[in-house]
Amino acid sequence: MGLWMKFHQIGTEMIITKSGRRMFPQCKIKVSGLIPYAKYLMLVDFVPMDNFRYKWNKDQWEVAGKAEPQLPCRTYVHPDSPAPGSHWMKEPVSFQKLKLTNNTLDQHGHIILHSMHRYKPRFHIVQADDLFSVRWSIFQVFSFPETVFTSVTAYQNEQITKLKIDNNPFAKGFREHGKNTRREGRAKCQKSSPAKSQKRKLPEEKEPAAEERDFEKDENVDVKEESNPVVVSSGYPFWGSEQNSSQAFPAASPVPADQREALAREQQVPTPSYHTYRFHEAGDSQQLPSRDATTLNDFRARCHALDLAMVPEHDSKQLPEGFTNLPPLPPPLPPPQDYTGVVNMALDSVGKAGARAPMYSPYGTEQGLGQWVVPSHSQYRAMSYSAFSTEYNTQGTPGHAHGTMAEWSQYPLFPYAC
DNA sequence: TCATCTAGCACCTTTGAAATGT
DNA sequence: AACATTTCAAAGGTGCTAGATG
Numbered sequence: 001m002g003l004w005m006k007f008h009q010i011g012t013e014m015i016i017t018k019s020g021r022r023m024f025p026q027c028k029i030k031v032s033g034l035i036p037y038a039k040y041l042m043l044v045d046f047v048p049m050d051n052f053r054y055k056w057n058k059d060q061w062e063v064a065g066k067a068e069p070q071l072p073c074r075t076y077v078h079p080d081s082p083a084p085g086s087h088w089m090k091e092p093v094s095f096q097k098l099k100l101t102n103n104t105l106d107q108h109g110h111i112i113l114h115s116m117h118r119y120k121p122r123f124h125i126v127q128a129d130d131l132f133s134v135r136w137s138i139f140q141v142f143s144f145p146e147t148v149f150t151s152v153t154a155y156q157n158e159q160i161t162k163l164k165i166d167n168n169p170f171a172k173g174f175r176e177h178g179k180n181t182r183r184e185g186r187a188k189c190q191k192s193s194p195a196k197s198q199k200r201k202l203p204e205e206k207e208p209a210a211e212e213r214d215f216e217k218d219e220n221v222d223v224k225e226e227s228n229p230v231v232v233s234s235g236y237p238f239w240g241s242e243q244n245s246s247q248a249f250p251a252a253s254p255v256p257a258d259q260r261e262a263l264a265r266e267q268q269v270p271t272p273s274y275h276t277y278r279f280h281e282a283g284d285s286q287q288l289p290s291r292d293a294t295t296l297n298d299f300r301a302r303c304h305a306l307d308l309a310m311v312p313e314h315d316s317k318q319l320p321e322g323f324t325n326l327p328p329l330p331p332p333l334p335p336p337q338d339y340t341g342v343v344n345m346a347l348d349s350v351g352k353a354g355a356r357a358p359m360y361s362p363y364g365t366e367q368g369l370g371q372w373v374v375p376s377h378s379q380y381r382a383m384s385y386s387a388f389s390t391e392y393n394t395q396g397t398p399g400h401a402h403g404t405m406a407e408w409s410q411y412p413l414f415p416y417a418c
Numbered sequence: 419t420c421a422t423c424t425a426g427c428a429c430c431t432t433t434g435a436a437a438t439g440t
Numbered sequence: 441a442a443c444a445t446t447t448c449a450a451a452g453g454t455g456c457t458a459g460a461t462g
Contacts, residue, residue: 170454173429
């Protein structure tokens with residue numbers, strides 16, 4: 001979390017490449033409050049923070065225009081899924097294998113994002129015995145303000161570059177002075193990109209003392225988010241007091257009314273981020289401009305609704321240092337739509353595009369669900385979820401060698417704002 | 419002309435099978 | 441024979457950069 005905060009204060013950038021790129025810092029969360037013997041799935045999807053495209057100009061991000069049309073949404077399923085609550089709570093859950101790409105035709109199941117856009121990962125905890133019974137399962141959603149990032153194909157902010165090099169073990173080769181002769185040798189061939197022109201100056205501009213300090217620090221590099229993961233709690237015992245059941249199950253839900261009520265009584269899934277978001281939207285944060293307001297809401301979501309001990313309480317007037325350096329944000333997206341407290345996905349049997357389950361979608365029948373991305377894992381065979389898409393054969397092949405392809409859709413699996 | 423994207427590079431860590439030791 | 445440890449090559453993850461693209 002400390003590392004995430006460091007990046008966030010500068011303005012996190014995530015490299016996305018055609019072939020897919022891991023996130024750094026990686027997403028790692030600690031979970032508590034699950035039923036030890038009940039099975040859960042962990043999922044991640046990415047939601048755009050706004051409707052704008054950005055550009056890096058004069059050492060800061062600024063709006064460059066309207067966002068590109070939303071891409072088919074994919075959801076990453078943690079390879080350990082499904083696993084009992086005790087497994088998830090045993091140690092921090094790492095989403096190390098998650099990869100981002102800007103390749104809209106990606107066949108590897110990576111999360112597809114637009115470059116120069118801002119996103120935030122959302123974590124879904126779904127109580128279900130397996131991927132096939134997840135259809136109407138109870139779920140809960142978490143997001144974290146410090147995980148907001150700008151997707152880029154090349155780093156723009158040199159501070160981000162430096163932070164990544166200093167903390168990512170795979171970038172060690174760029175840390176040690178003198179080993180990267182290639183960079184020095186090509187120093188004269190420089191481009192006009194702001195970040196690049198600054199980067200090239202780095203070795204010469206650095207004060208020797210500072211360099212030495214960095215090296216000392218580097219020797220002990222221990223990716224910090226691993227030792228201090230973000231903690232979430234599904235807060236099972238207090239769910240009932242947090243959530244209004246009427247919010248959880250819209251009338252359009254295919255779940256029978258009595259079942260909905262039963263489920264609502266049983267779980268009454270509060271989705272803290274969402275809940276708080278709405279609260280602030282109608283309440284005291286209305287006057288807070290842009291990103292700070294969103295950030296504050298999220299902080300409160302965690303600190304307040306989730307009662308997370310590791311997250312410091314932030315007052316709207318006491319945002320962490322560096323927040324003022326963040327790019328100014330345009331107004332947030334429209335208010336989130338209501339959503340059900342059940343996972344509305346339908347699964348076909350493995351490798352078949354056959355019988356299709358009834359489906360509820362708050363977007364109506366024309367809008368399918370997001371794409372599920374099942375990482376390669378010996379435990380799982382290739383899966384396909386083809387209940388809704390007619391583009392299935394062109395976008396993802398059932399039983400594809402990678403075993404990660406599912407269904408394309410224009411909308412996320414969880415099509416509500418967080 | 420410029421911002422952005424792509425592919426290939428060198429350097430590095432991670433992974434897992436094979437070899438070796440107990 | 442079973443298990444633990446070590447070795448080492450392959451795979452994969454980094455940022456950098458020149459050139460391509462729109």
